[in-house]
Amino acid sequence: MARHKPDLAELEARIGHTFSDRMLLIQALTHMSAAGGAGAKSYQRLEFLGDRVLGLAVAEMLYGAFPQGSEGELSRRLSELVRKETCAEVAENWGAGAFVKLGGGEKSGIRQNRSVLADVCEAVIAAVFLDAGYAAARRVVETHFSARMHIYSKPPSNPKAALQEWALARGLPTPTYEVVEQVGPHHAPEFRIAVTVAGLESATGLGSSKRAAEQDAAENLLVREGIWSRPVVEGSEEHAHSAEAGDTHADV
Secondary structure: OOOOOOOHHHHHHHHOOOOOOHHHHHHHOEOHHHOOOOHHHOOHHHHHHHHHHHHHHHHHHHHHHOOOOOHHHHHHHHHHHHOHHHHHHHHHHHOHHHHOEOOOOOOHHHHHOHHHHHHHHHHHHHHHHHHHOHHHHHHHHHHHHOOHHHHOOOOOOOHHHHHHHHHHHOOOOOOEEEEEEEEOOOOOOEEEEEEEOOOOOOEEEEEOOHHHHHHHHHHHHHHHOOOOOOOOOOOOHHHHHHHHHHHHHHOO
């Protein structure tokens, strides 16, 4: 039984763009297997372009949405938004898998392959760009990626690695950590640890283990220097209080 051929107009409506040249959309949905091995006729070349258009559009969005964000923070947010997993989610929301054109020897399950869906997402963005210009492509990106800007607002969970990466990128020595104080019973100790980066004032952190205290110290230094910013949940007095306390703690 032949597979029902989906209506491309439905996909255009979900994407938010009606193509003047629908062949661009068709190419963006054409898997290499259906292009006879010719990359120029599949989504591969469009994917290359779409990756760059997506990156520029997201960078522009972030620059406007987070006016106080440092270069490091904006770069982390950008990486999170343009990664393959996020692109695959967007393509899934479009229902793009049902529209992917496959060669006769390919199994239909490839339409749910997240790597394929991520590539299709980028290819579609490139197709919109070629069809109607950057402004149209940016509107599509903004429609489908802007809500995710705030979902991915929490800094990475490894402040020590982030601080070391930041220091080494600037030609500075690896940050050093020193136990300032250990209090509490043996079975439930609390550590205060200071982290030092050349040219910067030390910052301290607390934790029930040395590792946790080191992570806290690294995060406090990153926040104090404006490299990271703590996520803020609007309307949460408790969060606002904890953020204030954390900033005070970072200056200890």
